[in-house]
Each structure stands twice: as structure tokens, then as C-alpha cells.
Amino acid sequence: MNSAKVWTIAEAGGRRLKTVSYELPARGRALAEKLGTRLASVVIGDNIDHNDLKELIHRGADEVYVADHPELGDFIVENHSNVLLDLIKFYSPEIIIAGATTAGRTLMPHVAVRLQTGLTADCTELNIEEGTGNLLQTRPAIGGNILATIKTPHHRPQMATVRPKSTKPLSRDESRKGKIQKVDFKPEWIDGRVKKTGFRKIEDTGAGIQEADVVIAGGRGLKKAENFALLRELAKVFGGVIGVSRDVVDRGWVPYPHQVGLSGKTVTPKLYLAAGISGAIQHLAGMKTAEVVVAVNTDPDASIFKVADFGIVGDLFTVIPALTERFKKGGGKK
Amino acid sequence: MNIIVLIKQVPETSDVKMDEETGTMVREGVESIINPLDLYAVETGIALKEKYGGRVTVITMGPVSAEKALREAVAMGCDNGVLISGKKFAGSDTIATAYALAQAVKEISNYDLVLAGERATDGDTGQVGPGVAAFLELPLSTYTSGINSIHSNVITVDRLTEEGYETLELPIPALLTVVKEISFPRLPTLRGKQRAGTEEIPHWTVDSMKLAKERIGLKGSPTRVVKIEHPKVLRKGEIYRVNDEESLSKALDALENFLQSKELIVEGAKL
Numbered sequence: 001m002n003s004a005k006v007w008t009i010a011e012a013g014g015r016r017l018k019t020v021s022y023e024l025p026a027r028g029r030a031l032a033e034k035l036g037t038r039l040a041s042v043v044i045g046d047n048i049d050h051n052d053l054k055e056l057i058h059r060g061a062d063e064v065y066v067a068d069h070p071e072l073g074d075f076i077v078e079n080h081s082n083v084l085l086d087l088i089k090f091y092s093p094e095i096i097i098a099g100a101t102t103a104g105r106t107l108m109p110h111v112a113v114r115l116q117t118g119l120t121a122d123c124t125e126l127n128i129e130e131g132t133g134n135l136l137q138t139r140p141a142i143g144g145n146i147l148a149t150i151k152t153p154h155h156r157p158q159m160a161t162v163r164p165k166s167t168k169p170l171s172r173d174e175s176r177k178g179k180i181q182k183v184d185f186k187p188e189w190i191d192g193r194v195k196k197t198g199f200r201k202i203e204d205t206g207a208g209i210q211e212a213d214v215v216i217a218g219g220r221g222l223k224k225a226e227n228f229a230l231l232r233e234l235a236k237v238f239g240g241v242i243g244v245s246r247d248v249v250d251r252g253w254v255p256y257p258h259q260v261g262l263s264g265k266t267v268t269p270k271l272y273l274a275a276g277i278s279g280a281i282q283h284l285a286g287m288k289t290a291e292v293v294v295a296v297n298t299d300p301d302a303s304i305f306k307v308a309d310f311g312i313v314g315d316l317f318t319v320i321p322a323l324t325e326r327f328k329k330g331g332g333k334k
Numbered sequence: 335m336n337i338i339v340l341i342k343q344v345p346e347t348s349d350v351k352m353d354e355e356t357g358t359m360v361r362e363g364v365e366s367i368i369n370p371l372d373l374y375a376v377e378t379g380i381a382l383k384e385k386y387g388g389r390v391t392v393i394t395m396g397p398v399s400a401e402k403a404l405r406e407a408v409a410m411g412c413d414n415g416v417l418i419s420g421k422k423f424a425g426s427d428t429i430a431t432a433y434a435l436a437q438a439v440k441e442i443s444n445y446d447l448v449l450a451g452e453r454a455t456d457g458d459t460g461q462v463g464p465g466v467a468a469f470l471e472l473p474l475s476t477y478t479s480g481i482n483s484i485h486s487n488v489i490t491v492d493r494l495t496e497e498g499y500e501t502l503e504l505p506i507p508a509l510l511t512v513v514k515e516i517s518f519p520r521l522p523t524l525r526g527k528q529r530a531g532t533e534e535i536p537h538w539t540v541d542s543m544k545l546a547k548e549r550i551g552l553k554g555s556p557t558r559v560v561k562i563e564h565p566k567v568l569r570k571g572e573i574y575r576v577n578d579e580e581s582l583s584k585a586l587d588a589l590e591n592f593l594q595s596k597e598l599i600v601e602g603a604k605l
Contacts, residue, residue, distance in 0.1 A: 013497065074500075077464070077474055102495045106476040109461035113429055113468035118556030121459040136560070142456050149561035193473045197490070198501035208496060214598075249514075256515050257494065262455045263370050263514065271598050282455075292596050293569065294589065300573070309569050310592050312585050314576030319585070326586050327599065 003091045004040035004063050006032040007157075009084075009098035009107070010056060012045030012073075017052040019211070020099035023167040025060035027097055027126055031135070034128040035094070038062035042087060044080050046073030050180075057178035060170045064178065065091075069185040075103045078191035081110045087183065088115065093157045095135050097126070100161035112159050118152030119159040122266075124289075126160060135160065144266075144285050165211050166268060202257065209258060214240025215269045217260060217287070218248065221276020221297065221316055225253035230317070231275060234324045243267060245283045261286035275316040279304030296320065335386035335484070337379040338442060339412065340435055340450040340466065341372040341394045342457075343403040368403045371451035373519035374512050378481070379449050380411040381517060386484065388446070389413045393438050395423060395431060401535050409522030409530035416442070422540040425552030428457075432465030433554060437545045438538060439470060447489070448509040452477060463511035473504040479515040 008028045010021035025041060032039040040063040041056045048068055056064050067083045084107065088096070098104035100122045112119035124147070125138035134151045135158040141148050152158040209215060216235040218228055231242055243260040244253070260267055262282035272290035277283060279295070279302055287293070288307045295308035296316045305311045312319055346365040368376070379390040392407040394400050395418040404415030418434055426434065439448055448470075453460030460476075467474035479499060480492040484506070493500045494513055504510075522530070540547060548554060572592075574585035593599045 075495075077476070081468070102477050102493075105460050106464050106474070109428065109432075109464040110468045110474070112461070113432060113465045116429070116556070119428065119461060120557060121461055140565075141458055145564065147563040147565050148559050149563075150557050150559050152556050153558060155556040191473075193505050194475070195503045196500055197503055199498055200501075201498040210496075256513070259514075271593070271596075292593075292598060293571070294593075295571075300575075305571070305573060306568055309571040310589055311571050311573040312576055312589070313573060314582070314585070318582065319576055322582055322586060323589070326590065 002037070003093075004032070005035060005037035005094040006039050007093045007096045008039070008041045008061070009096065009104065010041045010043045010064075011099055011101060011103055012043065012048055014073075015045075015047050015049050017043065017048065017055070018099075018101075019169075020101060020164040021052075022055060022059045022169040023164065024097050024099065024162065025056060026167050026170045027162060028095075029060040029170060031095055031126060031128055032062075035133060037094070040065055040091075040093070042084065043067070044072050044083050046070050053180050055172075057176050057180070058172045058174055060176070062178050064180045065183055066180060067183045067185065067189075071190050072185075074196040075106075076191070076194050076196060077106045077110050078194060079189055080107050081114065082189040082191065083183075084111050085114055086186070086189070088157060094133075096157045096159045098159075098161050100163045104161050108159055108161055115155075115157070117155040117157060117159060118150075119161075120150045120152075121161050123160045123162050124166060126162070134158070140289070144288060163210065163266070163268065209241050209243055209260070210265055210267055212241040212267070212269050214238040214271045215243040215260070215267055215273070215287070215290070216240050217243035217245070217272060217274045217277060218254075219245040219274070219277030219283075220247045220251075221278075222248070222253070223276075225251075227317075228254060230320045230324070234273070234320055234327075237324055237327045238271070240269070240271070243272070243287070245277050245280070274304050274308075275320055277304050278302045279307065335382055335388040335447065336445045337382055337388065337390045338439055338445045338448045339372070339375050339379045339390060339392045339407070340439075340448065340463070341376065341392055341403060341407060342369045342451075342454045342462075343367070343394060343396050343400040344369045344454055344456040366399065366402065368406055369451055369454045369456075371453060371455060371514070373451075374514055374517050375449040375451050376407050376410055376412065377517040377519040378512055379447075380520070382447070382481070382484075383411075383413075391416065391442055391445075393418065393435060393442075395419070395426070395434050398537070404535050405530040405533065406522065408533050409526040410520055411523075411526060414533065415535045416538055417535055418538045418543070420537075420539040422547070422551050425555060426550060427555035427557045428459050428461040429465060429556060430550050430554035432462045432469055433549050434543075434545065435462065436466045436469035437543055439466065441538075441544065446506045448472065448507070450509070450511045452511050452513050460511070463509065467509040470509070472507055472509040474509050474511075475502050475504055476511045478510040478512045481516070
């Protein structure tokens with residue numbers, strides 16, 4: 001049997017795989033079926049939970065390659081790049097997809113350069129070109145103002161990253177069969193120069209803003225740091241996280257991981273509620289692809305209303321608490 | 335401590351208006367600036383020089399007009415700039431760009447750190463910094479949010495990930511891509527501006543540099559753009575004005591119905 005030509009990169013956080021690991025096989029499956037090949041997921045980590053490896057198969061992978069070793073537990077790009085390079089040279093995949101996470105966006109360009117092949121970041125759509133079988137990669141650029149479709153016609157593998165949360169995992173199918181294949185550890189994978197010596201967890205969930213279904217965002221209209229409590233209350237009701245405009249970070253009201261926009265993060269939640277945000281073009285670049293945008297602002301001419309599906313012109317200090325009150329009572333989040 | 339900072343010139347977007355019809359940026363007459371995310375790298379370089387001595391060299395690849403970005407960096411306090419320029423570089427994708435920059439870094443040769451921004455606000459790939467590290471086989475820290483210490487040729491940094499801050503130790507020379515948290519960019523001084531005005535910026539070309547001609551420009555780029563679309567993003571949402579109890583309650587009713595229709599809430603509250 002030929003080896004799987006489409007790969008996804010699973011991402012470990014400790015012993016468990018992160019959710020993006022189960023999203024990518026949905027993308028990979030569609031491509032593999034069009035190409036008439038099988039789909040593999042690659043796992044690099046330490047002591048990864050076996051159930052999570054099986055879960056990759058339940059979510060669409062035909063094969064799982066696992067490089068599992070205590071020295072691979074930390075994401076040190078030099079080491080992981082060596083592992084992936086080795087596997088690619090051995091199996092010669094056509095397509096590799098990774099999450100557009102801090103790890104994926106570090107590992108993929110590192111490997112692409114070493115292989116001298118093409119890589120496209122943050123793809124929103126992946127498809128196969130009829131006739132050639134090339135991967136067509138569509139991605140937003142220039143603050144989401146253009147959508148470019150890119151291909152890598154003469155180099156292999158074709159590499160792409162995809163934003164977490166942009167793909168729904170396939171429904172779980174326990175009857176799917178697949179092979180979990182351990183890859184023998186090679187000491188030469190360990191580069192040894194860079195060491196991880198510490199980790200401080202961010203308690204504040206803002207770091208997961210790109211994975212959140214609901215983002216409750218505030219801008220300069222909140223007037224001071226303490227007032228973000230109003231948004232946090234509402235976020236709690238919706239099970240969402242706080243996003244902010246650049247002004248808010250520059251004033252030190254809320255830390256940078258929460259910043260949405262051109263110089264912050266791009267988010268695509270199901271619901272983006274913007275309060276006291278005027279909607280500078282840089283901010284819009286980071287949130288206008290949200291499924292539903294609700295805006296609350298005192299200024300009826302604020303640009304945020306141009307990208308809103310529902311707008312309330314009014315004082316957020318009245319509207320937001322009323323909203324929280326309303327949805328807290330019986331109004332359940334889905 | 336000799337530092338090389340890699341920057342990119344991008345279109346200034348802060349006074350850009352949105353075209354109401356097409357939902358795209360109006361870019362006519364828009365000025366070019368240093369990529370805002372590169373300013374954190376420039377500032378980090380200058381601050382390290384102030385603390386440890388040495389030189390800060392800033393490099394960019396681009397048209398002749400990109401010289402302006404280098405002069406701005408010199409005005410902030412960098413010592414000198416290098417412009418990689420010429421038609422043969424046109425059409426470079428991230429790999430071809432990383433290759434050209436890596437070759438320039440190699441030619442400068444005497445350096446301890448290479449710094450770059452997290453990504454550029456126009457292309458938005460974040461691939462060039464890690465790519466340069468891969469070409470030069472330099473130890474790499476991406477999303478670097480702080481420099482904790484430098485001693486005995488080891489730099490200790492914090493790296494911002496989705497879950498928190500990792501601490502990494504890297505031997506020098508190393509390449510760091512940095513995020514906003516790492517520094518607060520200074521403004522150019524009058525003296526800096528004067529110096530920047532007279533500073534000679536060498537233009538490095540395909541012929542003056544040691545590089546493989548087939549690895550730059552369109553020829554050296556594995557990727558090809560096959561289509562560009564302008565997505566329309568304007569939405570026409572209903573607008574409710576709230577100025578008293580009654581209009582508030584009406585707006586909330588409508589919002590509740592709206593969220594229900596989008597299946598964002600299952601069952602709304604009754605007042």
C-alpha cells in the first residue's frame with residue numbers, strides 16, 4: 001500500500017493533543033479523497049495519551065505517525081524540525097497542513113526553508129486544482145482586504161497553515177480503522193542548543209482568544225481599566241473571552257494577548273460583540289470575518305456599524321449591564 | 335553586542351479610509367512606513383546596544399524608496415542601514431526573501447543577534463524571520479516577549495504562546511522574532527533625523543551580493559499567486575437607538591430574537 005500523501009500536524013500540550021489536531025484531519029480528509037490517497041497525522045511529543053492518538057483516527061486520519069520521547073516534549077523548533085524533516089524525506093508526502101498557532105507558524109517556515117518548498121500561512125480555504133492535482137491555498141492578506149489564491153506548482157511537499165477554529169472536526173467515528181505507527185527516536189534529532197527552562201501559565205483566558213466562540217470586545221469607550229468588569233460579566237454569561245482594541249492595550253488597561261486587529265490577533269468567533277470600539281480599519285482587519293458582529297457605540301457614524309449585523313446606538317454603560325441581566329436570567333448560551 | 339534588525343516597509347494604514355462600495359482599503363496616496371511590528375525589534379536592538387555597546391545594523395529588501403524606512407530606523411538610533419534592491423528581487427515570496435536577507439546577514443558576518451518583527455502587517459505571514467533562522471542555522475525564538483538576561487554568550491528570553499510564557503535559553507548568535515510586549519518604540523530625535531538625512535545607505539544588488547541567482551525573485555519562489563479577489567465585507571445590520579427604558583427594552587428584544595435566529599442563544603430570557 002502506498003503511504004499517505006496528505007499529512008496534518010497534530011499539536012501536543014503536555015500529554016494531550018490540542019483541539020486543532022482534530023480539526024485539521026477534516027481539511028486533510030477532503031484533500032486526500034480528491035487525490036485518491038490516504039491521510040496521516042503526525043504527532044511529536046512526550047508520553048502522548050494513547051486515546052488521543054486513536055481519536056485522530058476517529059476524526060479522519062488513516063495513519064498516525066508518532067515520534068514520542070521525553071526529549072520531544074517541549075516545543076523546541078530545532079528538534080521538531082529535525083523530526084518532521086526526517087519523516088518527510090522518508091515518506092515523501094505531497095501536502096502538509098499545520099495549525100496557524102505559535103508552534104505551527106514557527107515549525108512550518110523552518111521546515112519549508114530546509115526543504116526549499118512553498119508554504120502559505122493562515123489559509124482559509126484549501127482545494128485541489130483539477131487536472132494538475134496542485135493544492136490551491138486561499139488566504140486573506142493586507143488586513144483581510146484581499147483574498148489571494150496561491151499554489152506551489154513545482155515543489156513538494158506543498159505546505160500550509162490553517163487557523164485554529166476555522167474548521168469543524170469531522171464527527172467522531174469509532175468504527176474507523178487506522179494504524180498508529182511509532183517512529184523510532186533518533187538522538188541526532190536533538191539539536192541541543194536551545195533549552196526551555198521555565199513556563200508561566202497565563203491564567204487570563206485572553207490568550208485563547210483565537211479559539212473562542214464568543215468574543216466580547218471593548219475599546220476606548222470603556223474609559224478605564226476597572227470598567228472592563230462590565231464586559232467580563234457579559235463574557236461570563238456567553239462563555240466568551242475579552243478582546244480589545246489597540247488603544248486599550250497602549251493605555252495598559254488590558255494586556256496585549258487580548259488585542260484584536262492588524263497588530264494584534266485575527267479572530268473568527270461565532271459572535272463578536274464590540275462595545276465602545278469606533279472601528280479603526282486596523283481593528284476591523286482583525287474581526288470582520290467573525291460570523292456575527294454586534295456593535296454598541298454612542299456614535300451612530302462609528303465605522304464599526306459598517307461591519308455589524310446588529311447595531312445599538314447608545315451608551316454602553318446602560319446597554320451592556322442590561323444585556324448581561326437579560327441573558328443571565330434563563331437566557332442560556334448554547 | 336552587534337545586532338542586525340530585519341525590517342520591511344509597508345503601506346501606512348492609519349488614515350486609510352474604507353471604500354464604502356467595495357469594502358476595500360483606499361490605498362491611493364498612502365504613505366509607506368516601517369512595518370509597525372518591526373519597530374519593537376528596532377527598539378529592542380537600540381536598547382541592547384545602549385546597555386551592552388556595539389552596533390545596530392538595519393536591513394531591508396525592497397524598492398529604492400524603502401531607503402526611507404532605513405533612514406527612519408537610523409533616526410531612532412540604529413547605526414547604519416543596508417538596502418537590498420533591484421528588479422531581480424521582485425516577486426520574491428517568503429522563502430526567496432528569507433534567502434536574500436540571510437545572505438545579507440552572512441555578509442555582515444560579525445553579529446550576536448538578529449532581530450525581526452513577528453510578521454508584517456501587509457503580507458501577514460510571519461514566515462520570513464523563522465526562515466532566515468533556518469537558512470543561517472541560528473537558534474530561534476519566535477514570539478519573544480522579553481529578554482531576561484544575556485551573559486556568557488547565552489541569552490534568556492520569554493516567549494509568548496497561547497497558554498503562557500515559556501522561558502528559553504539560546505546560545506549567541508541567535509535569531510529572535512519579537513512581539514509588542516518586548517519594548518516601547520522611541521520616537522526619532524532631531525539629532526537622529528539629521529544624522530539619518532546624511533547617512534549613506536548602501537544598495538546591495540544581485541551582482542554585489544554573494545547569492546545564487548536562481549534562488550531569488552520570482553524564479554526563486556516556490557509559491558505562485560494564481561488569483562486575487564476582493565471580498566466584500568460590509569454588512570447591513572439593523573440599527574437600534576437607545577435613549578430611554580423603552581427603547582432599551584425594544585433593542586434588547588430585537589437583539590435576543592436576532593441571536594436566537596443565528597442560534598447563538600437557545601432560549602432568551604423573559605423580562
